Amino acid sequence: MQSLSDLLIESQIFAKREVLSPHYTPHTLLYRxxxxxxxxxxxxxxxxxxxxxxxxxxxxxxxxxxxxxxxxxxxxxxxxxxxxxxxxxxxxxxxxxxxxxxxxxxxxxxxxxxxxxxxxxxxxxxxxxxxxxxxxxxxxxxxxxxxxxxxxxxxxxxxxxxxxxxxxxxxxxxxxxxxxxxxxxxxxxxxxxxxxxxxAPYYATELYAILKDRINQGFKKDVVDDEVIHYIAAISAKEGGDARFSLKILTKAGELAEEKHFQKVTKADAEAAVKIIENEVVYDIISTLPEHQKIVLYAIAILTKSGGTYKKLTDGNDTYLFSGEVYNRYCSLTQSVKKEPKSERWYRKYLSELEMQGLIISFESGKGIRGHTKLIKLLYPANKIKDAIEKQIFGTDIFEHVEN
Ligand SMILES: Nc1ncnc2c1ncn2[C@@H]1O[C@H](COP(=O)(O)OP(=O)(O)OP(=O)(O)O)[C@@H](O)[C@H]1O
Ligand SMILES: [Mg+2]
Structure with missing residues (x-):
């Protein structure tokens, strides 16, 4: 926490905060x-x-x-x-x-x-x-x-x-x-x-240039090293080529450095910022999902927590779920909140929507594992997803008696 007197001292990090605000419209839009x-x-x-x-x-x-x-x-x-x-x-x-x-x-x-x-x-x-x-x-x-x-x-x-x-x-x-x-x-x-x-999503090199341009306008000189910018650009490219995400990380990293009275933004600040922003982003994405997609995601989170059937079969480190087991759990969850489950056709659409949002990844299992089936992997920590959904939509305890 910063005290009021801290907040009044001139920033060592930022030169022009407003160019980093999500409401700021840049004068030049690179690569567009x-x-x-x-x-x-x-x-x-x-x-x-x-x-x-x-x-x-x-x-x-x-x-x-x-x-x-x-x-x-x-x-x-x-x-x-x-x-x-x-x-x-x-x-x-x-x-x-x-x-x-x-x-x-x-x-x-x-x-x-x-x-x-x-x-x-x-x-x-x-x-x-x-x-x-x-x-x-x-x-x-x-x-x-x-x-x-x-x-x-x-x-x-x-x-x-x-x-x-x-x-x-x-x-x-x-x-x-x-x-x-x-x-x-x-x-x-x-x-x-x-x-x-x-x-199209932005490539890492493009995100690098977008960040660099914003740093020149919004940060004091030589506060953010190239290594840090490359790191943020690479991670944002991997997470969907999202310029908003990369600018949020940059800003948060600057704030973390400022709170510690550092004169430079370090890679450790950027790494910490990624974690914070990822949580915020996931929370925001979940809040915009329609209810049935939230329930499907919830089913995926609780099954991941208990380690799906596939994991038990393979004894691997990652948890992959069978599409069928997720659908069954989705149906029982829906019924437990007194709603009609949607058909499997809808369910498949929900999965592709969740995949589009970068919350899960799905792929065909290939031959040998129960014939040919779809496998699903959650891309965020199951606990976090589960908590976020519980907090947001179902009140605090609607599923409490059903699952855990
Ligand atoms: N080419 C670019 N050059 C500079 N800044 C950019 C560029 N593209 C996006 N940004 C910045 O990234 C942020 C997100 O951009 P924008 O809001 O236009 O995305 P969007 O495609 O509308 O996203 P959504 O689908 O979430 O609404 C904005 O803060 C914008 O300033
Ligand atoms: Mg938009």
Whole structure:
């Protein structure tokens, strides 16, 4: 802990803290020229007053999707006399059709009273406002997968195009959920995916450059050695090429060094930071998982703790679980909280979702082990996962009588 007087002393580590904040938008986005250019291309017709093609942007977490789209939106703001009106909507906050329509109204039609209107009124208001002088409304839906009635929202937004004579709506959707596509109605799917843009995870060398650039802006000179930067870049590349993760580690390492009144950030600080940030990240990921995925993950954690059947068969060090035993445990857990278990088809989707989030890894066992079966391995300590799930969703003790 630092005392108040410690906190008032000028930092030996940081020069400009705010450039390390998660809310900071960097002026230059390294290695994303091509992606930025593709977003600009997709937007260009709208900026010229023609209805553009809808764009769907996806890729793993921390690959710069939000930053690049916001970057282009900033560029647009600086162009005079354009017909397009832009709305950036974070669907974590505006997670239904009604809320999204309301947000569009409050972005552009501030005089229009917000309260007491239904979705139909909002829709009509937006449509007539667009038609008034042939506007093009560009709606950016970030974390679009969170919208509860997404098919309705997409239907409503695209219906404007057929309902009005002039002007139109262009949608830019952003998501890090790959399997999200499968849950959409085929009509929404073809609307949304007119053009798609995939963001690849960053390589270690790219993360190194991103970190280095941020260090130059945010840290005092010569405080972070190359060895430390390489270490953070390598570990973040291994964990999914996530720039947010690497910047969080860097910042936390700086804070740890500062607390100890060091003049430099050491590799030990970075290693300690990795542990702290990993825990936070896992906790955050779990908190966004839908309930059934949480139960599947919980089943994996408790089976891992007790050492799955496969481990008993092989006597190896790592714990691999049979997909079937996890499914059985998932079913019994679901029933114990008085819910209907989902079919195995859904269960397989949940597994691939958990794998996408980097929480588990799964692979085919190959011949010989009970024929041909899928094996699952948890990538984080079972105890931590189990505790996090218990704390977050089930209250503290809902599973207590069931498991341990
Ligand atoms: N190319 C880059 N250059 C500099 N900083 C970057 C770059 N890409 C990402 N960042 C930084 O990494 C962090 C995460 O980026 P961003 O929020 O754009 O990711 P995202 O793909 O939208 O992730 P999510 O799917 O979790 O929303 C931001 O703080 C951003 O400043
Ligand atoms: Mg984002």
């Amino acid at each position: 020229e091509q992606e930025i250019n593709n977003i600009e291309k997709a937007l260009a017709p709208s900026l010229k007053g023609e209805k553009g093609r809808n764009l769907f942007v996806y890729g793993r977490t921390g690959t710069g999707k939000t930053s690049c789209v916001k970057y282009v939106m900033e560029e647009v703001k600086n162009i005079p006399n354009i017909k397009a009106k832009l709305s950036y909507i974070n669907c974590r906050l505006y997670n239904s059709r009604f809320r999204v329509l309301n947000k569009i109204i409050s972005d552009h039609l501030t005089t229009y009273a917000k309260r007491g209107y239904g979705a139909v009124d909002l829709y009509e208001k937006i449509a007539s406002w667009i038609e008034e002088d042939n506007k093009i409304l560009v709606v950016v839906l970030d974390e679009i997968d969170i919208v509860k009635d997404l098919d309705d929202l997409i239907y409503t937004l695209t219906r404007i195009n057929s309902d009005i004579k002039a002007g139109g709506v262009t949608i830019i959707g952003i998501s890090n959920k790959v399997s999200f596509k499968e849950e959409l109605d085929p009509r929404s799917l073809s609307t949304l995916y007119e053009t798609e843009l995939v963001f």
